[in-house]
Amino acid sequence: MGEAGGPVWLVEEGIGETRSLLIDAKGEVLAAKLAWPGELQAGQVCQAKLVSKRTGSRRGTAELKSGAQALIDHLPPHLTQGASFRCAITRAPIAERGRYKRAQARWFPEDADPSAAPKIMGEPVRRFESGLYEEVWHSASSGSLTFAGGEILCSVTPAMTLIDIDGDLAPRDLALASIPAIEQALRWFDLGGAIGIDFPTLAAKSDRRAVDEALGTALADWPHERTAMNGFGFVQVVARLEGPSLLHRFDRARTGMCARFALRIAEGTDGAGVTLLTVHPALRSKLKPEWLDELRRRTGRDVRLAVDPDLALETPHAQIITR
Secondary structure (H helix, E strand, O other): OOHHHOOEEEEEEOOOOEEEEEEOOOOOEEEEEEEOOOOOOOOOEEEEEEEEEOOOOOOEEEEEOOOOEEEEEOOOOOOOOOOEEEEEEEEOOEEEOOEEEOEEEEEEOOOOOHHHOOOOOOEEEOOOOOOHHHHHHHHHHHOEEEEOOEEEEEEEOOOOEEEEEEEOOOHHHHHHHHHHHHHHHHHHOOOOEEEEEEOOOOOOHHHHHHHHHHHHHHOOOOOOEEOOOOOOOEEEEEEOOOOOOHHHHHHHHHHHHHHHHHHHHHHOOOOOOEEEEEEOHHHHHHOOHHHHHHHHHHHOOEEEEEEOOOOOOOOOEEEEEOO
């Protein structure tokens, strides 16, 4: 898949979201990304107006054409308050518990080609192969991945994303066995920023060194910086943060994630008749009329909604019924 059988990004244009999976030559998922319509995205070039800038500073605050504000870096000295300019988004805004992180951007020259700004590109597909996206989605929903002998649990905090390791192996073996799952979580959940990994406490320096080396090998092609493991088993990783991870989305907009997933389930149901989509009651108000109209258009079937309080948010049900 891709050039010389290398990995390739596949893009599925869903209802209410765009899903991207990096697939290797064996058809396995290496990484995932998610975007919602109208969101700012890293690499996007926008028109902006300077709101404030301290004298002598190259940093300031700008208002984008959409009305949203962004923190701007690399401003030319001659720009003054009220001036219009272009900027390239480097990090999309992120909603967190108790606060809203504004977008970050850099000044972008007027004569520069917007296509030079980095963008996620991919090969459009009607639908991913069965099970690929579902496995990533459910793993991100639970914030967990299992491995032989244990499990990693991922959670979002305002300061960092935390990864905890649990299992019944000896501490050194558990730490080493967890590394492939940690690597998978970083890529599948599109993690960035500050990430803390809480390994089992390892008293021997040689054991800590072995885990550090194994982690370094696993993440050799994933741009990041990290600390060595301390005496309590903690490692901090810092990577470029471009926008909300899948974990952030589930943490701050779980019903929105589940509503979009329900539409995907309904769209993938084959047959003639009427689509009966049954969801948890909390999802009814999240299923926008225009989304349901798009579902009708894509499937060529009428849609009926039903609610069932016994269903979990994450387990919608779709079936074809006769008129």
